Amino acid sequence: MDKTQAPVWVIADQIDCRILSVSFQLIGRARKLADELETSVEAVLLGDNVREQTQQLVAAGADTVYLANSPELYFYQPELYTEIIVKLAQKQQPQIMMLGSTSMGRELAPLVAARLKTGLTAHCIDLVLDKDRILEQKIPAYGGLLSIICPEKRPQMATIASGVFPKPEMDAERTGEVVELEVPIDVPRRIETLEVVREEPKGVPLESAPIIVAGGAGAGDPDGWQQIADLANTLNAALGCTRPAVDEGWADLETMIGQSGKMVSPECYIGVGLSGELQHMVGIVGSQIMIAINNDAKSPVFEKVDFGIVDDGREFVPVLIEKIKKYQEKKVTC
Amino acid sequence: MLNIVVCVKAVPDPKEACNIKIDPDTKTLMRCEVPFVVNPLDKNAMEAALQLKEQGDAHISVLSMGPPxxxxxxxxxxxxxxxxxxxxxxxxxxxxxxxxxxxxLAKGIEKIGSFDVVFCGMASSDGSTEWVGPEMATFLNIPVVTMVKEIVESEGEFWQVKASLENGYRLMRVQLPAVFTVTRDLNTPRTLSFSGIIKARKKEISEWGIHELGVPAELLGVKGSPTVVSNLSTTESKREVEMISGTREEKAEQLVQKLAEAGVI
Structure with a gap:
């Protein structure tokens, strides 16, 4: 097969027979790349009772859907999923393979990449073709944006978080081919998913919140963190954070915003005690109004927001909460 | 006896990470005197091994790759x-x-010899991929569980562990030998003790290079890496900041005004 004609792949991700939105976003991007490369988009869907979902992948832009549908595949099973994808990739020789930065994608991608002896980039914030039609995979690092390429090995593999690419227009009239795969029987079963337990998320969900208050290392201690949480409460906002706040144990990993966390676009973002690291800031570029509060006037965060306040968050936030409450009371009585 | 290998990475101290910049010419990190520390999540990996050793008969080998x-x-x-x-x-x-x-690292583990369990942090604070654990497991041809947050059962050949996922966890049954990459939810790492430091003086560190590993150079380092950094761009902010000044009270009042004008309160 002519290398340039090799397809662009997306490994779709599903939970309880529902395809995750990140998979559609990736197909949207794959479609653009494939059109530039004059080749096809192929999606791979593994699960149980997911046959009816294949049309959605076609509607999003896939030309072919490879489907493995079996009760054994209801949960993500590392060995079985890896084996199916590796065998198919060896046969179809995709030039690009994209996976969502979901809990499954983050484990499955390196398992597949190592078996295929190819490169893999983590949590890209953009994917473009360079002049040689090689995939440039953009990753924020230390105040800059790195372009990483995989010049020789194929496929060129990347994981991408939900929200990086928009959901494409769904065209229900689009037609595509569905190819059913056999589930291999000779795969070792050294590891098994016994059970998946989902808990109700706490607080206002970041993805849909009109206002997000995010805190970082500048909170200083659990009390300082509580003040930032109180500010979020007062505004009925979702509470987000940067990696240091997770490292300190103040905030859950689930609430981390940025390249390896959530990608969000609220109407208003308020960052308290954080320095504006690019890994965090790429997660909120879609925000309409951005405000930063930091005690260091030279903090790089002030180059990335609309309004800046130089003050110690621990002193300023309680005053701000009082003022907001007063305004809200006044508004109600008017 | 349970043979445990813990993989640890020396990373620039994350607390001083803002002092690390990328050299635009060489596209490498300018560490600027930032000291090396144990990657924070690798401390959780180390703690997991130490707790298993306290519960039973275990031998812990610690393995790192890096400069001297x-x-x-x-x-x-x-x-x-x-x-x-x-x-x-x-x-x-x-x-x-x-x-x-x-x-x-997989070649290093093979050279160490018999092992039942390999622990490492789920990610490093500097590189920020999460691929080393699962790729190492692939090269060793053993199973891996990433993002382990609880070890439920650690007796015998089959372990059960809980691994984090979006708003929940998955319960995994896994046959040893296996690799586990751990999250900070797994435990609270202990701190160094004086007696530990004294005891460590008698312990050996073996240093292995390419000859000891017996691996061809084209599979190592830059030559063995499928990915390369092709470019580095500095990002430019598209926003123009308006600084709000005054006393603390005034600043808070002005900010409330801005929020009201934007219609978010």
Whole structure:
């Protein structure tokens, strides 16, 4: 097969027979790349009772859907999923393979990449073709944006978080081919998913919140963190954070915003005690109004927001909460 | 006896990470005197091994790949209670991406010999991929569980662990030998004790290079890395900041005004 004609792949991700939105976003991007490369988009869907979902992948832009549908595949099973994808990739020789930065994608991608002896980039914030039609995979690092390429090995593999690419227009009239795969029987079963337990998320969900208050290392201690949480409460906002706040144990990993966390676009973002690291800031570029509060006037965060306040968050936030409450009371009585 | 290997990485101290910049010419990190520390999540990996050793008969080998200075973090792990240290250090290993790193570490683990469990942090604070654990497991041809947050059952050949996922967890049954990459929810790492530091003086660190590993150079370092950094761009902010000044009260009032004008309160 002519290398340039090799397809662009997306490994779709599903939970309880529902395809995750990140998979559609990736197909949207794959479609653009494939059109530039004059080749096809192929999606791979593994699960149980997911046959009816294949049309959605076609509607999003896939030309072919490879489907493995079996009760054994209801949960993500590392060995079985890896084996199916590796065998198919060896046969179809995709030039690009994209996976969502979901809990499954983050484990499955390196398992597949190592078996295929190819490169893999983590949590890209953009994917473009360079002049040689090689995939440039953009990753924020230390105040800059790195372009990483995989010049020789194929496929060129990347994981991408939900929200990086928009959901494409769904065209229900689009037609595509569905190819059913056999589930291999000779795969070792050294590891098994016994059970998946989902808990109700706490607080206002970041993805849909009109206002997000995010805190970082500048909170200083659990009390300082509580003040930032109180500010979020007062505004009925979702509470987000940067990696240091997770490292300190103040905030859950689930609430981390940025390249390896959530990608969000609220109407208003308020960052308290954080320095504006690019890994965090790429997660909120879609925000309409951005405000930063930091005690260091030279903090790089002030180059990335609309309004800046130089003050110690621990002193300023309680005053701000009082003022907001007063305004809200006044508004109600008017 | 349970043979445990803990993989640790020397990373620039994350608390001073804002002082690290990328050299626009060489596209490498300018560390600017930022000291090396044990990657924070690798401390949780180390703690998991130490707790297993306290519960039963276990031997802990600590393994790192890095420049000779990384020997210090191996020493720190010996002081925490590891029995033996191994440092993979050779100019030929330099510039490795996650793939080549995982391959080199897997060769190191094979050379250490018998092992039942390999622990490592789920990600490093500097590189920020999460690929080394699972890729290493692939090269060793053993199973892996990433993002382990609880070890439910650790007796015998089959373990059960809980691994984090979006708003929940998955319960995994896994046959040893296996690799586990751990999250900070797994435990609270202990701190160094004086007696540990004294005991560590008698413990050995073996340093292995390309000849000891017996691996061809084209599979290591830059040559063995499928990915390369092709470009570095500095990002420019598209926003123009308006600084709000005044007394604390005034600043808060002005900010409330801005929020009201934007219609968010």
């Amino acid at each position: 200075e990384a020997g210090n973090i191996v020493k720190e792990c010996l002081a925490l209670g590891a029995d033996q240290g191994f440092l993979l250090s050779d100019p030929a290993f330099g510039g490795a991406d996650a793939y080549a790193t995982a391959y080199t």
